[in-house]
Amino acid sequence: MPAARGRAVGTAPGPDLAALLAEVAKGDQAAFEAVYDRVAAPVFGTVRSVVRDPSLSEEVTQEVFVEVWRAASRFDAGKGSPMAWVATIAHRRAVDRVRSEQRSADRDRRAASSLIAYDDVAETVEDNLDRERVRRCLRTLTDLQREAVTLAYYGGYTYREVANLLRVPAGTVNTRMRDGLIRLRDCLGVGR
Amino acid sequence: MSRQPEPHTLAGAYAMDALDGPDRARFERHLARCPECTREVNGLHEAAARLAVAAAAQPPPALKELLRAETARTRQLPPLATGSPAAAARQPGRAGPAGWWRTRFRPRVWLPRLAAITVLAGVAVWVAGNAGQPAQQAPRSRAIAAVLTAPDVTMLSGRVRTGGTATVVMSRAERMLVFAAAGLRPLPASQCYELWLVEPGLDRPAGLLPMVSHGMAGPVVAAGLRPGDKLGLTVEPARGARHPTAPMLLVLAL
Numbered sequence: 001m002p003a004a005r006g007r008a009v010g011t012a013p014g015p016d017l018a019a020l021l022a023e024v025a026k027g028d029q030a031a032f033e034a035v036y037d038r039v040a041a042p043v044f045g046t047v048r049s050v051v052r053d054p055s056l057s058e059e060v061t062q063e064v065f066v067e068v069w070r071a072a073s074r075f076d077a078g079k080g081s082p083m084a085w086v087a088t089i090a091h092r093r094a095v096d097r098v099r100s101e102q103r104s105a106d107r108d109r110r111a112a113s114s115l116i117a118y119d120d121v122a123e124t125v126e127d128n129l130d131r132e133r134v135r136r137c138l139r140t141l142t143d144l145q146r147e148a149v150t151l152a153y154y155g156g157y158t159y160r161e162v163a164n165l166l167r168v169p170a171g172t173v174n175t176r177m178r179d180g181l182i183r184l185r186d187c188l189g190v191g192r
Numbered sequence: 193m194s195r196q197p198e199p200h201t202l203a204g205a206y207a208m209d210a211l212d213g214p215d216r217a218r219f220e221r222h223l224a225r226c227p228e229c230t231r232e233v234n235g236l237h238e239a240a241a242r243l244a245v246a247a248a249a250q251p252p253p254a255l256k257e258l259l260r261a262e263t264a265r266t267r268q269l270p271p272l273a274t275g276s277p278a279a280a281a282r283q284p285g286r287a288g289p290a291g292w293w294r295t296r297f298r299p300r301v302w303l304p305r306l307a308a309i310t311v312l313a314g315v316a317v318w319v320a321g322n323a324g325q326p327a328q329q330a331p332r333s334r335a336i337a338a339v340l341t342a343p344d345v346t347m348l349s350g351r352v353r354t355g356g357t358a359t360v361v362m363s364r365a366e367r368m369l370v371f372a373a374a375g376l377r378p379l380p381a382s383q384c385y386e387l388w389l390v391e392p393g394l395d396r397p398a399g400l401l402p403m404v405s406h407g408m409a410g411p412v413v414a415a416g417l418r419p420g421d422k423l424g425l426t427v428e429p430a431r432g433a434r435h436p437t438a439p440m441l442l443v444l445a446l
Contacts, residue, residue: 025271032263036256042241045249055355055377061251062258069263073271080234087241095209101439134246152210153243159205160212171201178204184239191235 017082025073050156137187145180207236372410
């Protein structure tokens, strides 16, 4: 029963996200607003954790939703969940923006702050059951896996940058990222 | 690049966008001929999406208002498959979004414009306040007044990428525009905002933007508009530059 999971984003009541996206693809603005209400917080939170600058985060979030509107017809339920589709657009857009714009000085500064970025960001939503599950599952990762995953995802770093930050070989970071994400996937019971 | 990693080990990095340009392109070529990797990446994207959900934070309510305007003027992509029921999406045009717009949210059309109107009011006050200024100011005040009262006056506005709203009041007949902005990110004393008239192959400097207070800036009068000009805005060293040296923070087609 959906209510049992409280504010879990993927299981909120109402028409499911995939059905809403199909309506958005036909130009239905009301459906678009419903999609927005459902996923705006994960999108904005993710973008902000990567981009950091508040006004730039808003700008990127706006771009993400224009892309969701524009490309809704390209969502393919056979390839994954609607939330994964939106989150992939959001994260990539945030990362690409940071990489194209971030000056080297800013990147150095972010290097110092991104280690705390995850906790920092995650605190902003109270009573988020998904967050609790993710935290619990993150704790099942090795330290190196967890650091590699959170630096890449919440910090927006490339694996080479993560390798430099953690002072381990790039090849090691790659395998830890993959192993860590696989362990997270299995712990959360999502994907295959 | 010294060594190239075994593609399959990159699935996690790829799913978290931790590959930069060349690595990403190489991995995507690999994905195209590796169904197993595609399945794995899809699953890892699901895991990554839970990381996104865990980071949830509410965006400012104004964002939704802005998106109403954006989507209303953004054409949608047709579906990839042909002959699908969603073929209707190929005609996303006016009847859909615009109809919805008119019937249900018309009053909200005005909300994004309020900022622009506020800026205009600021310009008007500036003009009034400068009525008794020294002689060298007078031509500019007259120019602003000429634009504001021109029969073909048009107003444009746009968001500055680093924050803030820019407003342009323009007269094609007078070949002049007045630029003002609100909510701009403050700059250190060593930098300033500079305006450009942008045409292919040649960007003409159109003036430095005086910061009035609290992110309010302008007005700047730019004369000698040519057909096809666009207006651009960059951050430059405080004395200005002869050519843009930084990415455009705003480009408005005039």
